[in-house]
Amino acid sequence: MRVVWSFLLVVLLAAIAFFGAEAGGQALFGVVFPYVAMVVFLVGIAARVLSWARSTVPFRIPTTCGQQRSLPWIKPAPLDNPSTGRGAAARVLLEVLTFRSLFRNTRSELRPGGRFTFSPDKWLWAGALAFHYSFLVVFLRHYRFFAEPVPAVVGWIEGLDGFFQVGLPVVYLTDIVLVAALGFLLWRRLEDARLRYLSLHADYFPLALLLGIAVTGVLLRYFVRPDVVRVKELAIGLVGLHPAVPQGISPLVFAHIFLVTVLLAYFPFSKLVHMAGVFLSPTRNLANDNRMRRHVNPWNPAIVGHTYAEWEHEFHDKLKASGIPLDEE
Amino acid sequence: MRDRGRIITGLAVFVAVALAPVWQAALHGAARRPDPKIVTTAKQCVEPTAAMRRDHMELLNAWRDTVVRRGQRTYVAADGKTVTMSLTGTCMKCHPNKKEFCDACHNYLAVSPYCWECHIEPKEKS
Incomplete structure (x- = not known):
């Protein structure tokens, strides 16, 4: 049911923008909402990151996935148990670029006969990798609508993405991969009863929203084909801070833009904020040097020391009277 | 901290x-808003202007396939008139100014059609 509601909500949002734009609300869906969403996105992300930055990290809590650095003849695992800042940075970078923690994903199953098995499961990793990279390429390709002149890199990405030159407009590989990967990630949640039980609106809605964006985008590029010159004028006007809505843009463009707008505004308040959070995971970005360096908890009260010499000095007379030998003498 | x-x-x-x-x-x-320059005196392209703006790439793709794969060179437009399917012979006759016509919008939108990987680009002084 949750998945149905999420999809219904996305369809409803798209329909609101489609019919709203058709009824003359182009300025609302094309200018006002995108600006508001962009502000919400940037301020929201900044607020989240700053709140994380304010929280104290008194102690190093990295997950230790390998041998830590100890005696010289024991081989350490510098990436899985980094002991230096550089190693921790490399670990975060690999996590961001290759999703190593998903690579270690295992699947536990109760086999017939009561045998409980754990087996590696790379499908989540593969699906996530396919989704994130194709989405990145799609995102970068859209830069052609926001810049005049268009940087050469964008052209190279487009050329590589449409390498097989299938049809005209050329089919982009990432369009296919993006929709397929999102479909798989959705199917993965629905197929397994346990995963279905664990999945919430917050899991289905982003998938539905991204699928909505991808499907409207594919429709626009290959089937509806709006006047892209006018679409670019709208986008350039937005980023040039001289917003103007050219007439005659297909309402489906506004549905696409509105779904992206919703994604931007929803981003800082949802699990999608892992985009910023992955850099700030204390179990990944801290070096495991607890046994090498002293980490003092910053909110500990100052400890007033009292050494043996001071104590002996304080009770000097009584110790002397009891005949206890003194260090002082 | x-x-x-x-x-x-x-x-x-x-x-x-x-x-x-x-x-x-x-x-x-x-x-700048791209302004493709039309130098011909003809009133209409192969199909009406709106359809050409939207679907010219599909039309050219279909033309290429019909000419190269089936050897047919006659295209019947929606209004019944017939044209020879040829980029250099038909399209470029009315639009010889690739730089001012084709490239105007294509450059604006970073579209790089691969027409000129097989066809010879018209010689123009830039």
Whole structure:
């Protein structure tokens, strides 16, 4: 049911923008909402990151996935148990670029006969990798609508993405991969009863929203084909801070833009904020040097020391009277 | 705690990069609207202008396939008139100004059609 509601909500949002734009609300869906969403996105992300930055990290809590650095003849695992800042940075970078923690994903199953098995499961990793990279390429390709002149890199990405030159407009590989990967990630949640039980609106809605964006985008590029010159004028006007809505843009463009707008505004308040959070995971970005360096908890009260010499000095007379030998003498 | 400086630096870099198109627009000033120059005296293209604007790539793709794969060179337009399917012979006869016509919108939108990987580009003085 949750998945149905999420999809219904996305369809409803798209329909609101489609019919709203058709009824003359182009300025609302094309200018006002995108600006508001962009502000919400940037301020929201900044607020989240700053709140994380304010929280104290008194102690190093990295997950230790390998041998830590100890005696010289024991081989350490510098990436899985980094002991230096550089190693921790490399670990975060690999996590961001290759999703190593998903690579270690295992699947536990109760086999017939009561045998409980754990087996590696790379499908989540593969699906996530396919989704994130194709989405990145799609995102970068859209830069052609926001810049005049268009940087050469964008052209190279487009050329590589449409390498097989299938049809005209050329089919982009990432369009296919993006929709397929999102479909798989959705199917993965629905197929397994346990995963279905664990999945919430917050899991289905982003998938539905991204699928909505991808499907409207594919429709626009290959089937509806709006006047892209006018679409670019709208986008350039937005980023040039001289917003103007050219007439005659297909309402489906506004549905696409509105779904992206919703994604931007929803981003800082949802699990999608892992985009910023992955850099700030204390179990990944801290070096495991607890046994090498002293980490003092910053909110500990100052400890007033009292050494043996001071104590002996304080009770000097009584110790002397009891005949206890003194260090002082 | 003592990472706060680095976190805020990272955040500032992210916001600056996220606003990249805004900086570029500010640097390059107002973008020009492409104005494809039509030099022919003919009243209409193969199909009506609106359809040509929207579907010219599909039409050219279909023309290429019919000519190269089936050897047919006659195209019957929606209004019944017949034209020879040929890029250089038909299209470029009315639009010999590739730089001012084709490239106007294509460059604006970073579209690079691969027509000229097989066809010879018309010689123009730039």
